[in-house]
Amino acid sequence: MLVIPENTGDLGTSVAAVIGDPISHSLSPRLHNAAFAALGLDWVYVACRVPKGQGAQAIEDMRALGLKGLSVTMPHKAEAALAVDTLSDTAKKLGVINCVRVEDERLIGENTDGVGFLNSLKSQMGIGVDDLRVVILGAGGAARSIALTLAENGAEVGICNRTEAAAQELVDMVGNESFVVDQKAIKSAELIINATSLGMNINDPMPFDVNLLEEGQRVVDLIYKPEKTVLLKEAEVKGLETLNGLGMLLYQAGEQFRLWTGEEAPIHEMAQSVGLAF
Ligand SMILES: NC(=O)c1ccc[n+]([C@@H]2O[C@H](COP(=O)([O-])OP(=O)(O)OC[C@H]3O[C@@H](n4cnc5c(N)ncnc54)[C@H](OP(=O)(O)O)[C@@H]3O)[C@@H](O)[C@H]2O)c1
Structure with a gap:
């Protein structure tokens, strides 16, 4: 008689995954598998295409499969937040998660985008955000995650959005030190961040009037494909320091790795795996 051992969830290799749709383009498997290899951890990370509407089911499947970590990307970030057992304070405020960790068999929803952005700024531009x-x-x-973290870390955050009601809703969520602004506020900012989807396609209009840019300002575009958007190219022509969103992607993955394994992420090996040198 064939005896199938009971699945104790303790099978040696720990499995983590990312759910999303589309997912084949995701750099997350490269980043996380490079991290596991660098630290010699017996973990593996796989990408799973989960169609829209099945995010909550995937969270239940995570329990059944005994996954040790889950990354969550579009279109499941809000649905997954409702399906986990509890949320971190940040995830609760944002109402969306990009990561699930397991603690005492409970699934905890986290959002590491904001801290990923902050760590990218610190390490790649060498700046802190206080004041x-x-x-x-x-x-x-994306704007919501980074606005909350920037304000919590002492920055004064102006939100400029095509739909003003959405900007107001974001400011209401963030609270102190955040304001709805129009494009003119760009002139007196020290850091300008494009968190719109404008720039992913070559024919997209600019997210704002680049004539508003001033000497000494820094410009970040959260887009990393293309590696350099037209906005970043224009800012560089003006002699400004720029950064794309690949560092944010790297550091938000690093934070997920830390939450799952308890180990500091091997950032250099992870960066190398996606062709990022610094
Ligand atoms: N580097 C990273 O790790 C990372 C992580 C997440 C996202 N991102 C990038 O960040 C960008 C935004 O992502 P998201 O998840 O925040 O998307 P989202 O939730 O769909 O938000 C899109 C934003 O872009 C604005 N927008 C879209 N089309 C516009 C247009 N024609 N004119 C003016 N504004 C327009 C929207 O304004 P309305 O409110 O008026 O619609 C909204 O504020 C994307 O390019 C994404 O690839 C990067």
Whole structure:
């Protein structure tokens, strides 16, 4: 008689995954598998295409499969937040998660985008954000994560968005030190961040009037494909320091790795795996 051993969830190799749709383009497997290899951890990370509407089911599947970590990307970030057992304070405020960790068999929803952005700024631009005057273009999911973290870390955050009601909703969520602004606020900002989706396609209009840019300002575009958007190219022509979103992607993955394994992420090996040198 064939005896199938009971699945104790303790099978040696720990499995982590990312759910999303589309997912084949995701750099997350490269980043996380490079990290596991660098530290010699017996972990593996796989990408799973999960169609829209099945995010909550995938969270239940995570329990059944005994996954040790889960990354969550579009379109499941909000649905997954409702399906986990509890949320970190940040995830609760944002209402969306990009990561699930397991603690005493409970699934905890986290959002590591904000801290990923902050760590990218610190490491790649060498700047802290306390008292920094920032203007964020956009008020979608990415803008919400970074606005909250920037304000919590002492920055003064202006939100400029096509749909003003969404900008106001974001400011209401963030609270102190955040304001709805128009494009003119860019002139007096120290850091300008494009968190709109404008720039992913070559024919997209600019997210704001680049004539508003001033000497000494820094410009970040959360987009990393293309590696350099037209906005970043124009800012560089003006002699400004720029950064794309690949560092944010790297550091948000690093934070997920830390939450799952308890180990500091081997950032250099992870960066190398996606062709990022610094
Ligand atoms: N580097 C990273 O790790 C990372 C992580 C997440 C996202 N991102 C990038 O960040 C960008 C935003 O992502 P998201 O998840 O926040 O998207 P989202 O939730 O869909 O938000 C899109 C934002 O772009 C604005 N927008 C879209 N089309 C516009 C147009 N024609 N004119 C003016 N504004 C327009 C929207 O304004 P309305 O409110 O008016 O619609 C909204 O504020 C994307 O390019 C994404 O690739 C990067």
